[in-house]
Amino acid sequence: MTLAEKNQVAQLENLLKFAPMAVAVFDTASTQTLLLNNTFQTLFGYTLTDIPDLATWYDKSLPLSEANEQNVEPWLTRIEEGALPNLPPSSIETSLGSKDGSVRQVCISLTLFEGKKFFYVNDITDHLIIEQRLQVRSDMLEMVAKSSSLKDVLTVIVQQVQRESPPSLCSVLLFDKQEQRLLLGAAPNLPGFYNQAIHGIHVGPNIGSCGAAAYHNQRVIVEDIDTHTNWQAFTELTQKAGLTSCWSDPIRDADGTLLGTFAIYNSPSPTPTQKDIEQIQFASNLASIAIENHNAHQELERRAYFDYLTGLANRRSFFELSSNLLKQASALKENCALLMMDVDHFKKINDIHGHDLGDLVLKHLAKNSLANLPEGAIMGRIGGEEFAILLPDTDRVSTLEVAESLRESLSAEGLTSHDKQTIYYTVSLGITFSFGLHCYTDELLREADTALYKAKQTGRNRVCMFNGC
Numbered sequence: 045m046t047l048a049e050k051n052q053v054a055q056l057e058n059l060l061k062f063a064p065m066a067v068a069v070f071d072t073a074s075t076q077t078l079l080l081n082n083t084f085q086t087l088f089g090y091t092l093t094d095i096p097d098l099a100t101w102y103d104k105s106l107p108l109s110e111a112n113e114q115n116v117e118p119w120l121t122r123i124e125e126g127a128l129p130n131l132p133p134s135s136i137e138t139s140l141g142s143k144d145g146s147v148r149q150v151c152i153s154l155t156l157f158e159g160k161k162f163f164y165v166n167d168i169t170d171h172l173i174i175e176q177r178l179q180v181r182s183d184m185l186e187m188v189a190k191s192s193s194l195k196d197v198l199t200v201i202v203q204q205v206q207r208e209s210p211p212s213l214c215s216v217l218l219f220d221k222q223e224q225r226l227l228l229g230a231a232p233n234l235p236g237f238y239n240q241a242i243h244g245i246h247v248g249p250n251i252g253s254c255g256a257a258a259y260h261n262q263r264v265i266v267e268d269i270d271t272h273t274n275w276q277a278f279t280e281l282t283q284k285a286g287l288t289s290c291w292s293d294p295i296r297d298a299d300g301t302l303l304g305t306f307a308i309y310n311s312p313s314p315t316p317t318q319k320d321i322e323q324i325q326f327a328s329n330l331a332s333i334a335i336e337n338h339n340a341h342q343e344l345e346r347r348a349y350f351d352y353l354t355g356l357a358n359r360r361s362f363f364e365l366s367s368n369l370l371k372q373a374s375a376l377k378e379n380c381a382l383l384m385m386d387v388d389h390f391k392k393i394n395d396i397h398g399h400d401l402g403d404l405v406l407k408h409l410a411k412n413s414l415a416n417l418p419e420g421a422i423m424g425r426i427g428g429e430e431f432a433i434l435l436p437d438t439d440r441v442s443t444l445e446v447a448e449s450l451r452e453s454l455s456a457e458g459l460t461s462h463d464k465q466t467i468y469y470t471v472s473l474g475i476t477f478s479f480g481l482h483c484y485t486d487e488l489l490r491e492a493d494t495a496l497y498k499a500k501q502t503g504r505n506r507v508c509m510f511n512g513c
Contacts (some may be wrong), residue, residue, distance in 0.1 A: 047461070066165035070098045073159060077101070078400025082352075087167055090142030098161070105140045120154065121326060137168065146312050147210065173208055177326060180204040184330055194338040198230035201330045205308065206233065208323060212311050213287075214329050216295070217254050218304040226254055229304060229335075238285040250274050253292035254305040261302055265291045267314040289314040293328045295335065303335045351425040353403055354410035366434045366485045369422060373436055374482040381443040382485075383433040384474045384492035385413075385450065388504040390429040393469060401461050402429075405469055408459045416449050440477070442510075447473045447507040455505060470505035472496060477510075 060067050066084035070077055075098040085091055088105065095101045106116060119136045135153040142148060149169045155162040180200060187197045202214040215231035228243040245251060247258040252274050257264040266272045267289050269282050275290075287309045295304040306328045311320065349361040357365060366382075373380045387393070387405060394402040406429060413423060413431070422434040435443055449473055458468040474495030477486050493508040499508040 064169070066149070068095075068101065068163040068165065070101075070161045070163075071159065072156065072161055075099060078160065084165065084446075087142070087148065087165070089139065094143065094191065095289070104143075106138070116152075140165070144312070176204060176207065181330060184334060188334060188337050191341065194334060195230050197334040197338075198331060199232050200228050201327055202232060205323060205327045209308075209312055209320070213309045214244075214327070215239075215254075215307045215309070216304060217258075219295075219302050220260055221302075226258060226305065229331075234309070235285045238281060238287075241281055249386070252278060253290040253457070254307050257292035257294050257305050258302060261294050261296070261300075263291070263293050265316060286310075291316055291320075291324060293324045295328050295331045297332060297336050303332060303339075304333055354407055354425050356410050356414075356420065356431070357424035359424065359426040362422065362426055362432055362434075363485050365422050365424075366432075369434060369436055369489075370478060370483055370485065373478060376437075378437045379439060380478040380483075381435040381438050382476050382478075382488040382492045383435070383443070383447055384496040385409075385431045385433065385471050386473075386487065386496055386500070387429040388470045388472055390469075390502075393467075397461065397467065401467060404459055404461065405467070409454060409471070412454055412457060413450055416446075416453055418446065421446075432492070443475055443477075444507065444509075447475060451505065451507060472499035472504050473507045474499055475507065475509045 058071065060079060061081045063081055064083060066087050067081040068077070068084055069079040077092055077095050077097055077100075080090060080092055080095065090101075090104070095104065116136060116138050123371065135151050137149065137151050139147050140150050140152075148167055149172045151166040151168050153164040153166075155164070184197055184200055188199065195341060196427070198216045202216060206212050208273050213233050216229035217226035218229045219225075220227055221463055223244075224247055225244050226247060228239050228240070239266050242252075242254070245255055247255045248323055249256055249259050250273060252367075253264045253266045264274070266274060268278065269275045269290060270286055275282060289311055290307055290309045291306050291311065292307040294302055295306055297303055306324060308320075308324060313320065316324075323450050349358060349359045350356065370380060372378075387409065390402065390405070407426070409431070410423075410425070413433070417423060417433065417437065418438075424432050426432045435446060438446075451473060455468065455470045458466045461467055474492045474497070476491035476495060478488065495508045495510040499506050502508070
């Protein structure tokens with residue numbers, strides 16, 4: 045070889061060594077590794093000592109999977125044999141394992157030249173992740189539009205994060221503001237006993253990663269669960285589940301209100317990189333959209349069937365519920381009672397104390413009444429200060445006892461206004477019965493309303509029955 049030729053070879057080797065694309069060169073005859081360039085070693089962590097020959101590289105980097113058996117191996121064989129006339133594609137997409145155990149998505153090209161095999165490996169992991177995230181976002185929005193269950197939507201998000209960084213395990217917990225607890229939203233691959241143990245856990249400054257993230261409303265990163273103070277009370281549980289690290293991000297709505305937490309357990313790198321932070325933010329943002337939509341849908345559904353002020357069944361819902369109950373009672377020949385209840389002098393309460401206190405009276409009435417009604421009773425707000433109650437399988441004596449108990453408890457128990465005044469009010473009630481016959485709700489309401497009118501006309505703060513008082 046002339047000096048000029050040697051210089052050309054040296055230049056080629058330098059170009060390959062410092063090329064921005066990962067390059068691996070093997071001798072065709074001996075299969076010995078001739079070159080793993082700098083980019084290859086940085087990307088996959090392997091050196092010439094780790095991969096002395098082609099077979100070792102295949103063994104360490106190409107996972108034994110159905111995809112490789114069906115695609116990669118035939119592709120390599122066709123190139124090496126120079127199969128004609130159906131030439132193989134110039135490149136193929138697959139997955140390659142790294143020395144640290146991580147898996148990267150790559151596009152591999154192979155060139156045979158002067159007794160050598162030149163593998164050019166282009167890392168497309170980030171590109172595929174972006175495509176997958178866009179697809180997951182599209183799938184999630186479609187599921188939201190179709191009113192899929194919240195658990196199913198959150199599971200799609202969780203599984204995407206787990207695909208991006210195996211062997212990570214993820215969970216979404218939902219925040220119960222009233223109880224200050226975290227409830228299981230989705231954690232498809234965490235052990236069942238672990239999910240059961242953390243369902244309903246209280247939030248707190250030192251409660252694991254999720255409880256602390258919810259309490260502080262900020263990201264909490266625990267690199268070593270076994271030694272971190274937040275996890276001391278859960279060591280036995282986490283060791284049984286095989287959990288070693290946990291990052292938790294609060295899930296917030298557009299106004300910053302806490303909705304839940306997104307957790308990543310057992311990340312390949314216990315200390316999160318910028319990409320890891322972006323990953324958990326992506327998941328938290330999608331989960332926020334799903335949870336907000338779910339909550340909004342539930343609120344719309346609640347408003348469709350329940351009174352916004354008292355939380356009782358609204359007129360529409362009361363009619364539906366009572367109609368079904370009356371049909372069942374008729375079939376069983378059971379008596380039902382329908383009560384109409386109205387706040388005495390409610391207009392005067394509003395005029396003297398204002399509508400805010402009037403609202404407090406109605407909410408107080410609803411709460412107090414529910415606490416005094418027998419099991420199975422249905423109560424609804426059917427007008428401004430008018431309430432209806434349906435008592436199943438009852439008689440005159442029992443119904444009168446319930447009605448008098450309501451009247452007495454409401455008149456005896458005052459409520460405290462915003463300006464700390466104690467306000468007392470009374471109610472009047474009218475009663476009618478179905479007597480085991482098939483009756484319609486509106487028919488019974490008319491009769492009970494007639495009895496209520498008698499109670500009002502004869503002094504208020506009393507109970508009257510239809511066709512008698």
